[in-house]
Amino acid sequence: MHSDVFDRYHDTESFIHRLDPRVKVSVTVAFILSNALLPDGAWLAFGCAWLCLLFINMLSNLGIGFTFRRSFVALPFALVAITVLFSIPGKPLSTFHFLFWDLTITDMGLLRFMSILVRSWLSVQMVILLVAVARFPDIVHALEHLRVPSILTTIIAFLYRYLFVLVDEVFRLLRAREARSAAAAGARSGGSVVWRARVAGNMAGQLFLRSYERSDRVYNAMLARGYTGHLLTINPHELHRVDYVTAALAFFVILLLQLIGWL
């Protein structure tokens, strides 16, 4: 089903899968924080962090290359940092001519650029892992426990739930548009950009109204089950010793990474 495109969870059996989602979320955040704190050029620490990633990949029974294959998602954004290669003073490595500028790549520039990329690359993989080993509703529970305001987590939960319904509606709208996107021989088809944007806007408006009216019905369904304005949830997760131990170990390792990076 095409809606599965939003399902990032891989239903495999593993030690990591069984861990409490709170542990998984906190370790992810700590890992990303640790990456941000490591200085430029801390290659040893970056390398060790990557080894940790590979290790967790393996422990999750997802295959050692799981996150690696998916990790180049944010690569296009690297363009934004490209100027760093030329703007940081240091030993010049190579110069070339681009339009009417003389651009010199310096060693410090290269160091910084690569460090930015590596940090981003490592952090992204941790998030990929997180959503692969924790069901999204469980991640939402974890967020609630970690004191994210319940109204936000509830909106996120609703978002996730209704995303599939709405995406199906979007596909239907898009398909309907496709079915009527014909071309006549001899005439230029497609309409102007403005027209196309207007059609898109009408589709968005259509979707908005359907969503608004659906939310009315959902509200009635909630009322029918006794909703009086406060959302209550039951916590299906309990922390066991293995969770505490794993979390402690993980934080310890992250601390080690910091030490490696800074010494």
Next chain:
Amino acid sequence: MHYSPAPLHIPDGFLTLVVSLICWAITIITLSMAISRTSKSLGEKQVPLMGVMAAFIFAAQMINFPVAGGTSGHLLGGALAAIMLGPWAGMLVMTAVIAVQALLFQDGGLLVMGANILNMGLITAAIGYGLYRGISGGSRIMKLIVAGVAAWLSVMAGALFTSLQLWLSGTSQLQVVIPAMLFVHALIGLGEAVVTVAALSFVLQARPDLLGENSESAKGSKGWVIAGITISLIVVSLSPFASADPDGLERVANDLGFLHAGRVAPFSIIPDYAVPFLGRTPLSTVIAGVIGLAVVGGIIALLGQGMKAKS
């Protein structure tokens, strides 16, 4: 796959910790206000409404339209969400969307989410709603025109703030990133404007009661107008200034202590700016952060005043 990462979603690693934390602070303060305001105005219906709306924005972002040469634009939605649901609810909705994008698609990082929410959810909502609210009594045509302008400006503002954050983190050079971002988003903003106006016009026609006097949309206070106009002015004045005379801006920033020519240590935890600052004092960064917070605090206080006056 219809979903692709959009230019404004900053990934982890591209902003320094300091910049991230400052943005988080602003975001958390603003969202706390949003949460308490929405409880009061929307009542019980808020949760299912905002939840489904968040799914709507997410799904609507998949409705793309070809712009030129293989590229396509799509809706960001901050201005639209704020106009349709009211500013505070709009912010909460955009926050949920950005959070889910970051988690499920790694479109935007986790640590830098505060900045992403600020750029794509808070500022866009403030401008979108503020400007729209300013002409609350106007004719339909006026409303649509202002909504279009607001939508375009909201995208530009998001791009501007993103650029500033990247520059402050030493990730990008000011004279390159601002013109590049603003140029690209001027085009994307046009798309946003057209889609926002079309969607709004559709709703005004089919269910005018949703945007009429008793709706959520109309209940926001005049304080938003001031905020929206203020931010718009900042965007409008800063952008050409920055593009045309980046050296001028750099000089100003240098004096304020924002920039450090060394840029070796991408992070610093106040007050230990141990890096060769080349003469700048560690204190200046703290002052810069405080100034930023004071500006935002001022705007929020204004809003609070406006709201008190209204009730």
Next chain:
Amino acid sequence: MTNVLLVQDLHFSYHDGHSALRGVSFELCEGEKVALVGPNGAGKSTLMLHLNGILTGQGDVTVGDKRIARDNLPAVRAMVGLVFQNPDDQLFSPTVFEDVAFGPLHMGLPKEVVTARVESALQAVRMSGFRDRLSHHLSVGEKKRIAIATVLSMNPQILVLDEPSAGLDPRARRTLINLLHELPITMLVSTHDMKLVEELFPRTIVMDEGMIVADGKTKEILADAKLLEAHGLEKP
């Protein structure tokens, strides 16, 4: 026979002036299974929304010993389990467990009781293994049964279903029929599926244009060709 539901002279008009209920009166005894039929627009869904106080019109609706009023709505909703037509509107939690737990949780029941209720509700609809499933992974038939479970977990006195068999394939429909047949609970079910009516419901109420035009034994009503034709119904 104790009265579980008593509706007296119910009138209701929508905001746009459309008069949806024009003096509806009937009663339900404990254990009765009643079908509600009529053309689209007759007011069936509107009537159902009055039975748990989501809509309020002029006239009285009494559930058990409680007359529906503003202050006893939550209690009423625990007694009347209303299941809408579109399960996507009803299953709003991320997992099946949470959806079925919603009702008892909001009644303030302790955690163990809630969990027990969820288990027994899922069992009643024959979906015990679906506890941790995500709603969007289910088929329409499965969603409809879970939707029923979401109100069963509140242990209501009366089950009100709006078009439960609409959109189901023959197998899912058969499963639903068996399920409804076995549930020992007072039921009011609106449907266009006349075979369902014939098979499951000894008593039928016919509505048209906001009023009840017939209320009696299903056999007799289905034999009355003139009546059926006058109100847009067909013999099964």
